[in-house]
Amino acid sequence: MLEDSPMTKIDTVLAKLGTALEKGDIDAAVNLFQGDCYWRDLVAFTWNIKTMEGHDQIRDMLTNQLAKIKPAQFRQDQKEVASGDDGMTDGWFEFETEVGRGYGHIRLKNGLIWTLLTTMTELKGHEEPKGSMRPMGVMHGHDPNRKTWRERREQEAAELGHKTQPYVVIIGGGQGGIALAARLRQLDVPTIIVEKNERPGDSWRKRYKSLCLHDPVWYDHLPYIPFPENWPVFAPKDKIGDWLEMYTKVMELNYWSSTTCKSASYDEKAREWTVVVERDGKEIVLKPKQLVLATGMSGKANIPKFEGQDVFKGEQQHSSQHPGPDAYRGKKVVVIGSNNSAHDICAALWEGGADVTMVQRSSTHIVRSDTLMDIGLGDLYSERAVASGMTTRKADLIFASLPYRILHEFQIPLYEKMRERDAKFYADLEKAGFMLDWGADGSGLFMKYLRRGSGYYIDVGACDLVIDGSIKLKSGSDVSHLTENAVVLKDGTELPADLVVYATGYGSMNGWAADLISKEVADKVGKCWGLGSATPKDPGPWEGEQRNMWKPTQQEALWFHGGNLHQSRHYSQYLSLQLKARKEGIPTPVHGLQERHHLS
């Protein structure tokens, strides 16, 4: 007898799943999953970002949510092709809930569900005005009170925050805030972005001058306006800055630049924030219903405290403050740290004629850029992927469909391949004294990013300078103290310095909540980022999702948004839908609200 086709296999399971869910037959639904199973939901079922692992968690979720969510209309996406091999089948499907429409991905093993991804794509009755629903622009007919587009836009800009109140205030106008605000405008949610810099894009422009994106263009598209075909693979920071500036303008965002947030407090009774900002030297009080901190993983600089920092007579900078090498030709520079920024800064300083020493305090994961692009991202985000018909949307969903619990298992073999391909390179680095690692379990860069947001360098050339000694390396000893003109290590080494750069990363985003709102709220919310993997800088218990990111927190009406361009693009979709639903009074019963386990 012929085997069922992959399409038929998917159809069969989806039909059973749909029927069970529509009938409220939770046991029948759960039994369609194999024992080792994962259901990742992005807002559609849980009004949360949540992975249910195993039968019990799935049963628990359905028991809480099924009657409220009322899923229906599970059907395979006929425009996609299901595929299968070795007992594994995967495919795409559409579905609805009482209030929204959704899209999903499914993997079967031997006819049972192994992984299920459900995502919300739009709220019924609140669809985005695009494609056939795009605005007309011109208003046909005639009306003595007609206002032009420009007059309406100028009126909105003049009144919002003064005569009228935004529903959402976003603190931080980098790619995260901008992508979210673009989606919120499409959903007709009045929003103000508060940004301390003068121009959109300045958060990139103001960083060290050699900075380019470390992620390739295919991974970096913003929503609505993808980068053009001629966009560089790794965009230089100023070019990204210009793009963000134009994007902010043409997407008609209410972007308050040169504006600092002084304080924010939540009135639990009125369910409203009081956000005090200073704009052009004037204090303005905003009263949004929702507050989003999009201040960036790279927001709050983390500067370690060493004795003697007060007596050191040269300059000291956090990497985020470092302007580039131009002023340091012939100067002695010590860079504390050995991750991305440290390497970029060291290489640029060397190129600029400085005498530069990198202090590596702990091991670092290194991957060569082209190897990473090819082996790590190539199937989903590359010209090769585009040529094979992969779209950004589909790539994002495939990426999202792999449960974090087992993601490292998919990653480990990729990094083994990279290690093999570049064996000589790694040997040379170790010979130069560089301490290498591959992540706690050998799962490499992306897992380090998700777990701790640090601990790696994507090599675009600096490693050769470390190998040949152009960048001097001091490895394996931490800083003891600073003197008037040197950094002294614990092993006694004295490194004369005119400039010390602390390439020592950033704190948890709830540090911003402490500054802007209160320590109490920051502690209530707890640490942001990380999966709870019980690996360095990512303490357990296991969370299964990024802590506090893009989803409800322990503080009502407080949200955290951010990450790289990929995450800003993809997760802004789910955060915007959560905010829109609240604005419209659509019930948003949250399943499994994140608990707090760590203060920071």
Next chain:
Amino acid sequence: MLEDSPMTKIDTVLAKLGTALEKGDIDAAVNLFQGDCYWRDLVAFTWNIKTMEGHDQIRDMLTNQLAKIKPAQFRQDQKEVASGDDGMTDGWFEFETEVGRGYGHIRLKNGLIWTLLTTMTELKGHEEPKGSMRPMGVMHGHDPNRKTWRERREQEAAELGHKTQPYVVIIGGGQGGIALAARLRQLDVPTIIVEKNERPGDSWRKRYKSLCLHDPVWYDHLPYIPFPENWPVFAPKDKIGDWLEMYTKVMELNYWSSTTCKSASYDEKAREWTVVVERDGKEIVLKPKQLVLATGMSGKANIPKFEGQDVFKGEQQHSSQHPGPDAYRGKKVVVIGSNNSAHDICAALWEGGADVTMVQRSSTHIVRSDTLMDIGLGDLYSERAVASGMTTRKADLIFASLPYRILHEFQIPLYEKMRERDAKFYADLEKAGFMLDWGADGSGLFMKYLRRGSGYYIDVGACDLVIDGSIKLKSGSDVSHLTENAVVLKDGTELPADLVVYATGYGSMNGWAADLISKEVADKVGKCWGLGSATPKDPGPWEGEQRNMWKPTQQEALWFHGGNLHQSRHYSQYLSLQLKARKEGIPTPVHGLQERHHLS
């Protein structure tokens, strides 16, 4: 016996055509065409924009060009599907020439070629850096002399026009100049745009405030960065202005705003232009090899001369100078003209509380916007077209594949349908005294646009105001003269006026050449635009292409570029390739250089 499939039919003819052309067997090639036949070539065979009509013209072209062009590799595009019915088959193909790669469209009737379109897509060895050939952005490795993207861009902007000379100067920075400059940058042809306004987009921003595009978004995309899905169908002028401004920035164009061109002269010996411009009050002399006038069909205002214009005490404006209605509440306004701008301006003035009279001097072609979108453009440029898989590129090529000689035959039935659908509307307009026409041969708006660039209004509401008398209409009598406070018509009617708006169109683009270069050069080049259809304002003889547009002219190194957004997008491809080839010293033997028949 089964009929051959459309794919097979196309394959058969293409194989024969390819063989004949490669062998230089001109007779065999010509005999593949039916007697009533057209070969439209965009640069690939003729280094010109040229339609060969009938066997003799095709034979003539091949006799001139075949040995120089060396076409080869004719093959059907396997990614497209040929289709056929009623003896007609059409399909897509690729080919090469000695210096370039091309793409084409073919229609067969009973196995013989009826229409053939050949277009050049790229020059070998000078492909655009896009897709898999896009730039890296970051420069991997290390180099003490490394310059960042920003430093290089700033250096280029500072030196071009001063230390280094552009290869091309484009006068006029509207959509035409911008689209062309974007393509030239991709082709690495140093280019400066000279624009009198302060900011890119001002040529739109500064027009009357109710102006929106009359063409829909699907027709309007610029190259490289299409409008997003949420873009309005008919974009308001200020929104287009902002888009052009951001486009100019992110495409890194050398855009000299607030710069006026004072004069230009060509040194036939040095084969170089001397272009004198004033930028920020300073005279600068540019020495480009090529000069492009992209000053717009809507560039040079055409104001008729009437007696009494000097004694009239109110304001007089050309439509291009009219700021909108705000200053004219309660005032009496006479608008001379009855085309697009006249209608838009009258409606906005009425909405703004002015007492407005339209003087219709000759009949006008009217089409309702939604009817036009649906029947006129819907198959190629609409959400429906996008949904059916139509791309902008393909739509442009299909559009280009219909020879101008017979285009009206395709248009007439569409306009008959429109007339029928909106019969009541037209009857009401005529009852109001409005003089209607449908073009000389009933072929409607698009043919009027191609032939004379005027003579129509796309109704977005003003007609109802004419019908109900809100906009007063004086029809059938021309202006006799102006008095101190009125416009007097030849039939004796006196129209009191505080403001007279001349919505009287624009002159031929070679008028700009007269102003900037010399009357001699303007006369040598002759009239721009029009097909030579021997219909009003488009005198014969038949040209078969737009006169002098996007192709070599009688003045070496002088080019005219412009038209609507569609034309700016599509024809900038062919103009940019012609300029690039000249820069690289690639032979560009022109077949059938346009002759001059009319001075303006």
